[in-house]
Amino acid sequence: MNLHEYQAKELLKSFGIKIQEGIVAESVDQAVEAYEEITSRTGTDVAVVKAQIHAGGRGKGGGVKLVKSLEELKEHAGNILWMMLKTPQTPGGLEGPGKLVSKILIAEDAYRPDFDACKEFYMSVLMDRGSKRNVIVYSTEGGMDIEKVAEETPHLVHKEFIDPTLGIQGYQLRKIAFNLGLSGAAFKDMTKFVSKLYKAFVTSDASLFEINPCLKNAHDEIVAVDSKVSLDDNALFRHPDLAELRDESEEDPTEVEAKSYGLNYVNLDGNVGCMVNGAGLAMATMDIIKLSGGDPANFLDVGGTADAARVEQAFRIILRDPKVKAILINIFGGIVRCDRVANGVVDAYKNMGNINVPIIVRLQGTNADIAKKIIDESGLEVHSAIQLHEAAALVEQVLA
Amino acid sequence: MSVLVNKDSKIIVQGFTGKEGSFHAEQMIAYGTPVVGGVTPGKGGMTHLDKPVYNTVSEAVDKAGADTSILFVPPRFAADAIMEAADAGIKVIIAITEGIPVQDMVKVKAFIEDRDCRLIGPNCPGIITPGEAKVGIMPGFIHNPGRIGIVSRSGTLTYEAVDQVTKAGMGQSTCIGIGGDPIVGTTTKEAVELLMNDPDTDGIVMIGEIGGSMEADASRWIKEHGTKPVVGFIAGQTAPKGRTMGHAGAIVGGAEDTAQAKMKIMAECGIHVVQSPAEIGVTMKKALHG
Numbered sequence: 052m053n054l055h056e057y058q059a060k061e062l063l064k065s066f067g068i069k070i071q072e073g074i075v076a077e078s079v080d081q082a083v084e085a086y087e088e089i090t091s092r093t094g095t096d097v098a099v100v101k102a103q104i105h106a107g108g109r110g111k112g113g114g115v116k117l118v119k120s121l122e123e124l125k126e127h128a129g130n131i132l133w134m135m136l137k138t139p140q141t142p143g144g145l146e147g148p149g150k151l152v153s154k155i156l157i158a159e160d161a162y163r164p165d166f167d168a169c170k171e172f173y174m175s176v177l178m179d180r181g182s183k184r185n186v187i188v189y190s191t192e193g194g195m196d197i198e199k200v201a202e203e204t205p206h207l208v209h210k211e212f213i214d215p216t217l218g219i220q221g222y223q224l225r226k227i228a229f230n231l232g233l234s235g236a237a238f239k240d241m242t243k244f245v246s247k248l249y250k251a252f253v254t255s256d257a258s259l260f261e262i263n264p265c266l267k268n269a270h271d272e273i274v275a276v277d278s279k280v281s282l283d284d285n286a287l288f289r290h291p292d293l294a295e296l297r298d299e300s301e302e303d304p305t306e307v308e309a310k311s312y313g314l315n316y317v318n319l320d321g322n323v324g325c326m327v328n329g330a331g332l333a334m335a336t337m338d339i340i341k342l343s344g345g346d347p348a349n350f351l352d353v354g355g356t357a358d359a360a361r362v363e364q365a366f367r368i369i370l371r372d373p374k375v376k377a378i379l380i381n382i383f384g385g386i387v388r389c390d391r392v393a394n395g396v397v398d399a400y401k402n403m404g405n406i407n408v409p410i411i412v413r414l415q416g417t418n419a420d421i422a423k424k425i426i427d428e429s430g431l432e433v434h435s436a437i438q439l440h441e442a443a444a445l446v447e448q449v450l451a
Numbered sequence: 452m453s454v455l456v457n458k459d460s461k462i463i464v465q466g467f468t469g470k471e472g473s474f475h476a477e478q479m480i481a482y483g484t485p486v487v488g489g490v491t492p493g494k495g496g497m498t499h500l501d502k503p504v505y506n507t508v509s510e511a512v513d514k515a516g517a518d519t520s521i522l523f524v525p526p527r528f529a530a531d532a533i534m535e536a537a538d539a540g541i542k543v544i545i546a547i548t549e550g551i552p553v554q555d556m557v558k559v560k561a562f563i564e565d566r567d568c569r570l571i572g573p574n575c576p577g578i579i580t581p582g583e584a585k586v587g588i589m590p591g592f593i594h595n596p597g598r599i600g601i602v603s604r605s606g607t608l609t610y611e612a613v614d615q616v617t618k619a620g621m622g623q624s625t626c627i628g629i630g631g632d633p634i635v636g637t638t639t640k641e642a643v644e645l646l647m648n649d650p651d652t653d654g655i656v657m658i659g660e661i662g663g664s665m666e667a668d669a670s671r672w673i674k675e676h677g678t679k680p681v682v683g684f685i686a687g688q689t690a691p692k693g694r695t696m697g698h699a700g701a702i703v704g705g706a707e708d709t710a711q712a713k714m715k716i717m718a719e720c721g722i723h724v725v726q727s728p729a730e731i732g733v734t735m736k737k738a739l740h741g
Binding site: 178180181183184185198214215216253256258283285286288289315317319321327328329330331332333334335337338339340341342346347350352383384385386415416417438439440443 | 478526527550551552553554555556557558560561562588589590592593603604605606607608609610611614615631633634658660661662663664684686687688689690691694696697698699700701705710726727728729730
């Protein structure tokens with residue numbers, strides 16, 4: 052689960068981390084109020100308008116603007132609110148439809164009073180799968196695309212692995228601050244910043260913290276100017292307060308609905324829908340669709356109980372996509388009996404009236420033969436198969 | 452022979468009296484698996500499925516000589532249950548549970564590092580040595596005793612591979628479901644190594660998926676030390692970048708952990724890579740018999 056920038060910053064602030072302060076607005080009037088409040092605190096007319104959507108690269112799409120007066124604030128707040136913001140990370144990228152901006156953050160000028168005395172760093176915390184430890188990734192090259200920095204100047208990206216039982220140690224904090232070229236008060240503040248950041252990461256069961264830029268200002272304070280936080284969905288039971296921050300409007304509505312039925316669904320661009328039990332087999336089924344000349348329209352794992360109700364919900368969700376020209380159902384029955392799934396398919400089909408695309412049902416495992424008979428004798432326009440290669444051939448046939 | 456579990460294992464079920472635990476323990480016992488009892492805190496002294504229930508894992512080790520444990524413990528208590536098993540001296544711990552928080556697994560991994568035990572999973576179907584012991588949730592009847600070892604991150608896709616191997620006239624020595632989470636106790640490489648060293652395994656099926664570097668690590672090891680044919684498949688050739696595909700660990704992060712990149716490395720390391728999951732069985736037959 053991802054947080055918005057303003058939510059992520061609130062979380063960091065609750066751990067004593069200094070952030071670029073800001074106020075959320077959902078209308079131009081609120082933005083004006085926020086601007087007046089923020090600028091009265093800072094004593095300058097400068098502020099930043101930042102679109103709040105779950106995607107990086109917001110600046111590239113015009114979703115982040117520096118304003119130097121109330122007039123500029125009104126203009127940019129008006130433009131950014133309710134725009135369809137396209138960034139390299141929104142669905143379809145810069146060519147896609149973009150994401151609707153329904154909230155903006157009016158943030159203070161974190162670079163005051165002396166822009167030239169500031170320095171930007173990059174800092175993130177995540178779990179490293181190779182070492183099975185948390186790692187702090189940091190760089191002197193802040194405010195830039197870190198993947199690009201890692202590719203072009205890998206020696207400028209540093210990693211500090213943390214012992215899971217001991218937590219982060221003092222020498223590690225000092226090493227990070229030294230490697231970032233800091234001294235004096237800024238050095239000391241950086242060690243405190245990283246210590247608090249790591250504590251916040253572990254305590255909130257996060258899967259990613261990314262502070263970019265992480266700023267050293269003219270007062271030698273370390274400030275989180277932007278922050279991206281992803282939380283581990285599996286740990287939200289420990290954090291009911293954080294679970295409430297979920298913004299479902301940022302997620303694909305069909306995927307949210309599928310989840311409410313216990314279906315694991317990911318929408319894709321292809322022409323053949325699929326319904327499978329098990330994530331690995333679902334990915335393998337998508338691959339088979341591709342090898343048979345189609346393109347998968349979705350990933351859909353129906354889970355362990357593929358009964359009639361669930362099969363029907365899955366059908367309805369897949370068929371909502373007008374690009375779907377065929378559906379492949381691939382169930383390997385273990386604990387789930389194939390004859391029950393077959394009955395589920397027949398019932399769902401009858402309940403739904405007319406399904407206008409060809410359906411291929413491949414049922415293997417427990418009672419597969421009985422299942423094939425049920426499908427074949429149902430009188431429905433359904434092709435049945437038992438072997439995987441037979442199902443692949445049928446996909447090819449219906450697409451031809 | 453086989454690896455990890457066999458007819459002489461002394462197996463306990465953690466979460467024995469729960470719904471999931473009861474259902475699968477019953478299936479395991481019906482298969483002939485040597486289950487010696489179970490653990491449910493607070494229900495020690497009871498008898499369940501004609502087997503003794505213990506309050507703690509160490510009690511099960513002391514009284515029943517347990518050396519293997521399978522866990523059907525809910526996600527929020529699973530890390531604790533794994534550590535309890537490791538601390539009690541259980542040698543093979545099989546965690547079926549899906550949805551354990553990642554930070555819990557970071558701690559578990561560090562906890563078991565210096566202990567003499569092997570963790571399989573979590574988020575896995577378990578292990579089966581056909582004809583001897585089914586320590587998992589897989590359908591027993593699709594398996595046949597034989598000489599092909601199978602390693603996989605998935606559940607139903609493993610069954611698919613097993614079924615194809617059986618239909619191609621071969622059987623399985625041991626099938627190891629290592630699990631679909633970002634942190635698993637036993638990696639692809641470690642599982643392959645066990646089977647490579649097993650005198651009763653002639654060939655290995657290695658099934659991976661997008662995300663992480665476990666298959667690439669295993670492939671490089673196989674290139675150096677492999678003595679048996681390996682057939683490999685990676686699920687998720689059509690998966691988009693940055694989306695989690697069901698398994699928490701199945702997510703493409705960079706250029707290195709796509710299905711295509713992994714399959715390329717596998718082929719370079721001498722593994723018989725199949726493009727279609729429908730060809731696993733026949734390819735293994737060809738690799739063994741030419």
